[in-house]
Amino acid sequence: MKRNSLSFFLYFFLVSLSCFSVVGQTKNQLEQEKKENLRKIAEAERILNETADEKKATLGQLQALNQQINAREDLIRSIGSEIRILDSEITDLKIVVSSLQSDLIHLKEEYAMQIYSSYKANRGNSKLMFLFSASDFNQLLQRLKYLEQYASARRLQAEQIEVVAKELNDQRSKVEAKRAEQQRLLNQQVRESRKLANSKKKQSELVAQLTKKERQLRKELEERKEANRKLNTLIAKIIEDEAKKSSTVSTAEAASAAELTRLFESKKNNLTWPVGSGFIASKFGQQPHPVLKRIMVVNDGVGIQTEKNSPVRAVFDGEVTLIGTIQGKNNIVVIRHGDYLTVYARLKTINVKKGQRVRANDIIGEVFTDRDGISELEFQVYKGTTKLNPENWLAMK
Numbered sequence: 001m002k003r004n005s006l007s008f009f010l011y012f013f014l015v016s017l018s019c020f021s022v023v024g025q026t027k028n029q030l031e032q033e034k035k036e037n038l039r040k041i042a043e044a045e046r047i048l049n050e051t052a053d054e055k056k057a058t059l060g061q062l063q064a065l066n067q068q069i070n071a072r073e074d075l076i077r078s079i080g081s082e083i084r085i086l087d088s089e090i091t092d093l094k095i096v097v098s099s100l101q102s103d104l105i106h107l108k109e110e111y112a113m114q115i116y117s118s119y120k121a122n123r124g125n126s127k128l129m130f131l132f133s134a135s136d137f138n139q140l141l142q143r144l145k146y147l148e149q150y151a152s153a154r155r156l157q158a159e160q161i162e163v164v165a166k167e168l169n170d171q172r173s174k175v176e177a178k179r180a181e182q183q184r185l186l187n188q189q190v191r192e193s194r195k196l197a198n199s200k201k202k203q204s205e206l207v208a209q210l211t212k213k214e215r216q217l218r219k220e221l222e223e224r225k226e227a228n229r230k231l232n233t234l235i236a237k238i239i240e241d242e243a244k245k246s247s248t249v250s251t252a253e254a255a256s257a258a259e260l261t262r263l264f265e266s267k268k269n270n271l272t273w274p275v276g277s278g279f280i281a282s283k284f285g286q287q288p289h290p291v292l293k294r295i296m297v298v299n300d301g302v303g304i305q306t307e308k309n310s311p312v313r314a315v316f317d318g319e320v321t322l323i324g325t326i327q328g329k330n331n332i333v334v335i336r337h338g339d340y341l342t343v344y345a346r347l348k349t350i351n352v353k354k355g356q357r358v359r360a361n362d363i364i365g366e367v368f369t370d371r372d373g374i375s376e377l378e379f380q381v382y383k384g385t386t387k388l389n390p391e392n393w394l395a396m397k
Helices: 002-020 022-051 059-122 127-132 137-211 214-246 251-266
Strands: 279-282 285-288 296-299 302-305 311-313 318-326 330-337 340-350 363-367 376-383 386-388
Touching: 022 059, 022 279, 059 137, 059 279, 059 302, 214 296, 214 318, 214 330, 214 340, 251 330, 251 340, 318 340, 330 363
Parallel strands: none
Antiparallel strands: 279 302, 285 296, 302 376, 311 363, 318 330, 330 340, 340 363, 340 376, 376 386
16 A cells, blocks of 8 residues: 555645646736737737728838737747646646556555455355354454454445546546647647738838838938927926926925825836827837838837827826927827926827816827827826836836
């Protein structure tokens, strides 16, 4: 029975590993990543459909396509990780099955030996004959106790055989289920790889078409630089005016502003997004132009490409300190949150007024859609005169 005990220990150890180890947590995490990547792919597809025009290649199309490609590459990596985890689980289950098969063989052998030993001891005589052939009463009691123990041992052996046989069938079923799941993932990986190849082909074609529009792209880049300059001048004026006012505010107002600053800072990496759907198409800081070689673009915030007619919302409580219009930026709203400012540019409409207090998620306007069908909100964050990376403040998406 020592061998059986050792095998059962191995079995329960492996089962415990399968159920309670970090592997289970990793699988759950990968499943969540898959769902998130599928959501991003679908979201980019909707936006791509809005910007797509067979007769006209645009940067908006390229940005949406790049987002879709990145999400699909992440999805394929997640599927690959799941397949590797399943490989490990199937290997463990095979070890369990092998151990149980060995247990079952030895249990049956031991059970057969018990029956044979019982027959040999009794030499074919009945149990009653065995009992009544005792030389005295004490020997009769000993023989009775022996028969009871022997019967109990045989019952236990038979129960063990039944338990091990059931577990063996269960583990074989699990192996088959894991293999089926693995095959499903392999098929999904193949499908996604084909879609990725098609998307990359479209990407190459789109870049080739846009490269032919170099003069137009350079003109748009210069117009954007000029619009950025005007917006920076406007924000600098706001900051200057607010600094002058700060010397005249009451103690209560200063305390309220300090508390709002503290609350805003506590929401770092967790601010609500200004639009309900979309992705960051233009990152903060100095970035290479998506088409023009050796050309760098400087972004004071991020560009969030979204769907048409998307409402734009305040990311946190604050006071509207500016509403205005700049060519190339369309309508603009600036909201103060103590020492911080958030800037929302490229709005089609504005729903708030200067001096109005707003709460997080209040609608302040609607995103503008340009003639190419691109709906992209420009979002900036300032502390004093320092421009901050909005991605370090917005919640993970």
